[in-house]
Amino acid sequence: MITLNTTAPVAHAGLLGLGVFRPERIVTNDEICQKIDSNDEWIQERSGIIERRHADAHETVVTMATAAALAALADAGISPEQLDMVMIATVTHRYQTPSAAVEVAAAIGAVNAAAIDSSAACAGFCYGLGIADGMIRSGVAKYILLIGAEKLSEIVNFEDRGTAFLFADGAGAVIIGETKVQGIGPTIWGADGTQLDAIIMEPDVFTAEKTGNPSVLTMQGQQVFRWAVGQMGDACTQAMTAAGVSVADLAAFVPHQANNRITDALVKQLNLPDHVAIARDIQYSGNTSAASVPLALARLRENGEIKSGDLVLMVGFGAGLVHAAQVALVP
Ligand code: UT7
Numbered sequence: 001m002i003t004l005n006t007t008a009p010v011a012h013a014g015l016l017g018l019g020v021f022r023p024e025r026i027v028t029n030d031e032i033c034q035k036i037d038s039n040d041e042w043i044q045e046r047s048g049i050i051e052r053r054h055a056d057a058h059e060t061v062v063t064m065a066t067a068a069a070l071a072a073l074a075d076a077g078i079s080p081e082q083l084d085m086v087m088i089a090t091v092t093h094r095y096q097t098p099s100a101a102v103e104v105a106a107a108i109g110a111v112n113a114a115a116i117d118s119s120a121a122c123a124g125f126c127y128g129l130g131i132a133d134g135m136i137r138s139g140v141a142k143y144i145l146l147i148g149a150e151k152l153s154e155i156v157n158f159e160d161r162g163t164a165f166l167f168a169d170g171a172g173a174v175i176i177g178e179t180k181v182q183g184i185g186p187t188i189w190g191a192d193g194t195q196l197d198a199i200i201m202e203p204d205v206f207t208a209e210k211t212g213n214p215s216v217l218t219m220q221g222q223q224v225f226r227w228a229v230g231q232m233g234d235a236c237t238q239a240m241t242a243a244g245v246s247v248a249d250l251a252a253f254v255p256h257q258a259n260n261r262i263t264d265a266l267v268k269q270l271n272l273p274d275h276v277a278i279a280r281d282i283q284y285s286g287n288t289s290a291a292s293v294p295l296a297l298a299r300l301r302e303n304g305e306i307k308s309g310d311l312v313l314m315v316g317f318g319a320g321l322v323h324a325a326q327v328a329l330v331p
Pocket residue numbers: 036037038039042043046047122161162163165166199220221222223224225228257258259262287289317318319
């Protein structure tokens with residue numbers, strides 16, 4: 001019988017660097033309400049969003065991901081040539097193929113890296129972290145660049161008052177590599193394809209004409225809200241149990257920035273102590289799908305609410321429906 005060599009595993013993986021890109025253009029609730037029957041008060045009360053950022057025409061998934069990637073590389077002190085993999089979590093890249101990841105790899109000079117996009121919507125970043133953790137510990141890769149990047153303003157119908165105010169643009173990136181102690185807890189993840197209609201992006205010629213992106217997004221907001229509040233607390237608890245930590249060990253809770261009321265419900269269910277900082281980046285960034293968790297993590301670190309080595313609990317959830325949760329040490 002032939003036996004094959006395998007890569008040599010390493011003991012521990014963790015986050016080595018973090019970087020983000022936020023588009024310059026701030027879009028207020030009043031501006032959104034020019035096209036829908038709504039108002040600033042309703043949007044703030046029902047979602048928590050005060051303003052969001054929309055990318056300009058020259059800012060694409062690729063340019064935003066590239067900027068976040070360069071910031072993460074600098075934060076980690078890693079050169080692009082050292083990367084073995086560039087993985088982008090996105091649902092808004094213009095082409096089915098080639099991937100955004102191949103363009104970003106070329107743009108940053110990651111000449112030794114494999115490159116792939118993954119589609120797990122708003123859970124994409126946490127899914128990617130679970131995959132990268134396994135790849136590093138198995139020895140398949142030494143350094144991985146994981147980016148969540150979205151230009152949702154291209155696929156939102158700004159006349160749909162169920163989604164127009166919610167979704168926005170941005171990118172967040174991390175470098176994952178070998179660490180002295182384990183810095184990423186086991187990922188608790190799952191998928192429920194029976195609810196595929198809850199949030200769906202479908203081909204749409206009108207959007208293609210307006211924005212150049214061939215898809216439009218529709219969402220059954222209440223259905224997603226109920227599912228998230230009903231299931232994500234349990235996923236978070238499982239992620240802490242699997243890692244052998246409790247809420248007392250947490251410095252911050254960084255859920256997908258879907259709706260402040262979902263975050264409030266999860267904070268209550270998890271009985272988080274007062275010392276745990278709660279990510280509320282949705283107030284200024286809106287819901288940026290796969291970019292929301294790294295953007296929210298970065299804001300907490302920028303504000304000094306968390307520091308390197310602190311433990312955070314993250315959970316992503318969205319179209320699929322899919323979800324992924326894990327704890328991790330802040331880079
Ligand atoms: O990122 C992927 C995952 N996505 C999510 O997790 C999103 C989850 N869902 C949500 O965040 C919420 O469902 C929304 C923020 C999208 C909507 O909030 P809601 O509280 O679920 O609103 P609703 O659809 O239940 O509507 C409540 C009321 C309705 O009026 P009546 O029937 O009570 O008189 C709607 O017609 O609010 C009305 N409404 C609005 N009013 C002003 C719905 N949209 C708007 C609006 N402005 N934009």
